[in-house]
Amino acid sequence: MAAKLRKGDKVIVLTGKDKGKTGEIATVDPKAGKAVVNGINIAIRHQRQTQTNQGGRQPKAMPIDLSNLAIVDAKGKPTRVGFRMDGDKKVRFAKSTGDVI
Numbered sequence: 001m002a003a004k005l006r007k008g009d010k011v012i013v014l015t016g017k018d019k020g021k022t023g024e025i026a027t028v029d030p031k032a033g034k035a036v037v038n039g040i041n042i043a044i045r046h047q048r049q050t051q052t053n054q055g056g057r058q059p060k061a062m063p064i065d066l067s068n069l070a071i072v073d074a075k076g077k078p079t080r081v082g083f084r085m086d087g088d089k090k091v092r093f094a095k096s097t098g099d100v101i
Contacts, residue, residue: 003030004071004081004092009101011069012078013040018064022072026061034063073097 005011005025012022023037041062049055070078071094079096092101 003028005035005066005069010072011035011037012072013037013064013068014070014078015068016041016064025069028066029063032063033066035066035069036061036063037069040064071101074099 005028007025007028009025010022011025013019018040021040023040026036026038028035038061041064042059043062044057045060047053047055047058071081073079073094073096075097077096079094081092081101082095083090084093085091086100093099094101
C-alpha cells in the first residue's frame with residue numbers, strides 16, 4: 001500500500017496531549033504504523049555518559065500513531081490524503097483542496 005504520510009511531510013496532531021501542534025515527520029515505521037515527529041510527543045530519557053555525550057536527562061521525540069496525524073494543506077488546515085494519476089504518475093493530493101502534495 002502506498003504511504004499517505006512520508007518523511008518530510010508537515011503534519012498536525014489530531015488527538016492526545018499534543019493536539020493541535022504541528023511538526024515535520026522525521027521517520028516513519030509503516031510496519032508498526034507509527035511516525036516520529038520533530039518536537040511532538042517529547043519524553044525524558046536518561047542517558048549514560050559517554051565520551052561524545054554528556055549524559056543526563058535528555059528530551060527525545062517518541063513515536064506517535066499515524067492515525068493521530070493529518071497532513072497540513074497549503075492553507076494550514078488538516079486534510080486527508082488521496083491518490084490519483086497525473087498522466088502516467090501516481091501522485092498524492094489533498095482531499096480538501098485537490099492540490100497535489
